[in-house]
Amino acid sequence: MMLTVDQVTKNFGGLQALSSVSVSFRRGEFVGLIGPNGSGKTTLINCITGLYRPDGGAIRLGEETISHLPPHRIYRRGIGRTFQISKVFNRLSVLDNLRIPALTEGRLRRHEVQDRSREILEQIKLEHHGKTNAENLSGGQRKLLELGMIMMTDPRFLLLDEPFGGVHPELKSQLEDYLCRLNREGKTIVLVSHEMPSVFRICERLVVLDHGVLVTDGSPEAVRSDERVINAYLGGSYDEA
Ligand SMILES: Nc1ncnc2c1ncn2[C@@H]1O[C@H](COP(=O)(O)OP(=O)(O)OP(=O)(O)O)[C@@H](O)[C@H]1O
Ligand SMILES: [Mg+2]
Numbered sequence: 001m002m003l004t005v006d007q008v009t010k011n012f013g014g015l016q017a018l019s020s021v022s023v024s025f026r027r028g029e030f031v032g033l034i035g036p037n038g039s040g041k042t043t044l045i046n047c048i049t050g051l052y053r054p055d056g057g058a059i060r061l062g063e064e065t066i067s068h069l070p071p072h073r074i075y076r077r078g079i080g081r082t083f084q085i086s087k088v089f090n091r092l093s094v095l096d097n098l099r100i101p102a103l104t105e106g107r108l109r110r111h112e113v114q115d116r117s118r119e120i121l122e123q124i125k126l127e128h129h130g131k132t133n134a135e136n137l138s139g140g141q142r143k144l145l146e147l148g149m150i151m152m153t154d155p156r157f158l159l160l161d162e163p164f165g166g167v168h169p170e171l172k173s174q175l176e177d178y179l180c181r182l183n184r185e186g187k188t189i190v191l192v193s194h195e196m197p198s199v200f201r202i203c204e205r206l207v208v209l210d211h212g213v214l215v216t217d218g219s220p221e222a223v224r225s226d227e228r229v230i231n232a233y234l235g236g237s238y239d240e241a
Pocket of ligand 2: 161
């Protein structure tokens with residue numbers, strides 16, 4: 001099933017955060033969505049996941065237009081996302097963070113939630129922290145937990161906004177491995193990241209935004225040598241961090 005962004009425009013007052021952006025994500029792809037600070041990456045994810053409504057254009061999942069649906073309906077169609085600033089419940093244990101949203105969502109039975117949470121806990125390598133309150137996790141562990149939370153309902157699409165931000169190098173390679181594993185198992189992944197070494201290592205295709213305009217869409221090799229990309233980064237406020 002293809003996820004299609006068709007000439008999507010999003011304005012904030014006089015600012016055009018997205019200018020007629022068109023891009024498609026095919027099943028099983030691992031795509032990097034990159035661009036300087038403020039280029040519209042998060043806005044695009046917010047439009048796809050229903051947090052923002054586009055001012056123009058449409059977003060389709062297969063044949064169905066989803067750009068008018070509220071976030072929970074889009075999530076139910078198998079499009080999961082993580083946030084630039086992790087959203088976990090600080091005062092709940094790691095296991096409860098995994099279980100409570102899944103129970104509330106209501107698609108899984110109680111025993112399925114129990115089993116799945118154990119499985120995910122292992123996948124995100126937090127098996128020794130099941131009872132730890134989320135507030136006591138490191139930044140990187142919180143990112144892993146947030147990813148685990150959306151994996152509870154097994155979405156087909158994972159839209160990940162800066163999952164490596166503030167993550168310790170050792171945990172970063174663990175997270176990279178986990179994403180590659182999920183992709184091998186069939187997940188379509190759209191990865192927003194400023195971590196160029198990781199992006200170039202793990203993505204098979206890169207989409208580059210600059211000032212709300214999609215400037216390039218191609219293989220990492222093609223993008224690496226694209227002058228417009230080099231200009232976007234050198235000319236913009238690109239921040240290595
Ligand atoms: N809710 C909003 N209200 C007003 N302006 C916004 C809003 N969200 C984003 N913007 C603006 O839209 C532009 C694109 O922002 P966006 O957050 O999508 O960039 P980004 O590529 O994710 O940047 P970063 O790499 O820093 O996360 C920026 O100029 C930003 O200030
Ligand atoms: Mg952003």
